[in-house]
Amino acid sequence: MTTKHVDHVTGVETTGHEWDGIRELNKPLPRWWVWTFYATIIWSIGYWVAYPAWPTLVGYTKGVLGYSQRATVTEEVATARAAQGSRREALASTPLDQIKANPDLLRFAMAGGGAAFGTNCAPCHGRSAQGFVGYPNLNDDDWLWGGKIDEIYKTIQYGVRSGHKQAQDSQMPKYGIDKLLDDKQIDDTAEYVLSLTGKATNTAAAERGKKIFAEQCVSCHAEDGKGKADLGAPNLTDAIWLYGGEKPAIVESIRTGRGGVMPAWQGRLDAVTLKALAVYVHSLGGGR
Numbered sequence: 012m013t014t015k016h017v018d019h020v021t022g023v024e025t026t027g028h029e030w031d032g033i034r035e036l037n038k039p040l041p042r043w044w045v046w047t048f049y050a051t052i053i054w055s056i057g058y059w060v061a062y063p064a065w066p067t068l069v070g071y072t073k074g075v076l077g078y079s080q081r082a083t084v085t086e087e088v089a090t091a092r093a094a095q096g097s098r099r100e101a102l103a104s105t106p107l108d109q110i111k112a113n114p115d116l117l118r119f120a121m122a123g124g125g126a127a128f129g130t131n132c133a134p135c136h137g138r139s140a141q142g143f144v145g146y147p148n149l150n151d152d153d154w155l156w157g158g159k160i161d162e163i164y165k166t167i168q169y170g171v172r173s174g175h176k177q178a179q180d181s182q183m184p185k186y187g188i189d190k191l192l193d194d195k196q197i198d199d200t201a202e203y204v205l206s207l208t209g210k211a212t213n214t215a216a217a218e219r220g221k222k223i224f225a226e227q228c229v230s231c232h233a234e235d236g237k238g239k240a241d242l243g244a245p246n247l248t249d250a251i252w253l254y255g256g257e258k259p260a261i262v263e264s265i266r267t268g269r270g271g272v273m274p275a276w277q278g279r280l281d282a283v284t285l286k287a288l289a290v291y292v293h294s295l296g297g298g299r
């Protein structure tokens with residue numbers, strides 16, 4: 012043992028360690044701190060025993076209290092479901108067109124439909140259902156597949172070109188890709204389509220395009236260009252465009268036939284949620 016050395020300035024004993032003439036004061040941790048430290052260690056051991064704590068090769072230590080957040084959540088969800096139970100039943104048994112007559116049921120359907128829309132539909136149709144290029148706005152009264160509540164319900168259940176047997180299905184020919192029309196004919200037809208909204212810049216071309224339209228397009232878009240909802244063929248005479256109303260977008264639509272796909276939701280969402288979604292979308296403003 013070396014002899015004790017006391018620092019003159021502070022009057023505190025040093026540890027005897029010295030670097031370049033600098034000595035380390037011997038100042039141990041306060042007792043109360045050390046005891047608190049030990050106490051927390053003991054507490055943590057108790058905690059490991061009581062609660063799920065350590066990962067193991069096949070799972071984790073469960074703890075003697077049997078606490079599980081998953082079980083708690085499952086229980087809470089079950090309680091919430093039970094509370095909603097009677098309304099869910101009412102929604103399931105009420106025909107679609109009668110739901111709006113019952114304010115309580117309508118509120119329930121709107122809340123459920125709105126929540127389900129936010130999770131499942133917003134990624135494609137937008138938070139407020141405003142749509143994007145290729146993804147229709149669901150707030151307006153312009154419908155590809157019909158805006159009556161049972162038509163909307165059908166679209167949601169089975170999707171569009173989704174591969175489901177009952178899907179809303181039809182395919183505009185790929186006039187350019189499949190060489191059904193050459194570039195000039197496509198350009199002429201696009202001019203005619205533009206003329207339907209008074210935007211054509213070349214009347215001679217539009218005149219030629221009119222003949223092609225009559226031969227090729229009216230079976231789906233109708234004589235007047237207003238479209239047919241049973242074929243999902245949009246109205247070409249209004250200001251609402253799924254893919255764009257400028258000439259390059261129209262040429263591209265004729266060239267490729269587009270063919271947007273919306274997934275089928277039956278089987279992915281339960282029947283009550285599907286109904287609530289139909290009510291919600293129908294209520295967005297454009298329902299017929």
Ligand code: HEC
Nearest residue numbers: 131132135145147154155156157166167171271272273288
């Ligand atoms: C993966 C993207 C995608 C998701 C997710 C999606 N949709 Fe769609 N939806 C589309 C596309 C694309 C169309 C247009 C199909 C077409 O070109 O005819 C469409 C069309 C529709 C239509 C028909 C609109 C009309 O004018 O007739 C309705 C109604 C609709 N969606 C509702 C929903 C609802 C409700 C959900 C959520 C449960 C949903 N969609 C989720 C892509 C999607």
Ligand code: HEC
Nearest residue numbers: 182183227228231243244245252253254255264269270271
């Ligand atoms: C077999 C039916 C069918 C025929 C024939 C057809 N279309 Fe279409 N057309 C559709 C459908 C369905 C859509 C919607 C595609 C989608 O939703 O992705 C569409 C979309 C369009 C669009 C895009 C509209 C928008 O809002 O962006 C244009 C433009 C168009 N068609 C023009 C034509 C022209 C011009 C012809 C004739 C040369 C034609 N179509 C022939 C069914 C048809």
